[in-house]
Amino acid sequence: MLERDYFLKIIEEFAVAIQRFLNKKKEQQTDEEIQDLYRQYVGDYDILRNLTVEEAIDYARQEWEDYRQLEKLKMLADLWYTEGAIKQQPLRDILLTKSFKLFDYIDGRDKTFSLLRQQKMTKIREMLHS
Template identity: 30%
Template sequence: MLERDYIRRLIRQFFEELEKLRDKQRNDAYSSTYQCEVNSMYRAYLGHPASFFYEQDAEFILQTLASELSAEQIVQRLEMLADLLYFDASGSDCSEDLKKDLWNKALFMYDYVDRHSDTFSFERRGKMTVLKEKVHESGL
């Protein structure tokens, strides 16, 4: 029970921080402090630096997080990761190749969550559809 409460608080806090970053993204031009805040979210909520998620393939990331997290946490954390990857690719000043890679990883994580979650989400499915279109348009 305590673990579920912890996960709920963590998820709520994560999405509040992500929403603050979205507001910054809408109101300000890209800045190094903005990217530092995004990078710090990777470490704070997923336990690894942004470079780990940029450099490793999706399956390795999944295996690593699955070995570090409880079965109860993995689905929620992967959905957080997918949202962060999607947000990072959409808002950052990174190369087109990195954006495509982040979109693919986000899609992979959303797909895993969709198959393993006991909760159906129209929002998640919508994000998956948008990501599939972005990946298709980019030629991957």
């Protein structure tokens, strides 16, 4: 129980860290900061950023405890979304597409409806079609 409570605290901290990063001016958002967010919350940047959605799901099954898998995949989808939003083409579309697909996977498995996730998916669609 304590471990789950601790993990919930980490999820809350992650949301704050992402929001703090997004609130910075574009020129203040650095690659090092986004890499640190990957390392702090989900794992190795070089591995996770370059996985396909299917590989990320397999990675989650192999590397993370069962009760953490979906939440960590949500974090990864958020990181792909956040990084995609600040990158230039073609990397922008690659990261946003992966983020959308992972959010869609999560949406089909999460027991809780998330309006925020739906809004992000809508925003990603708009960004990809603009």
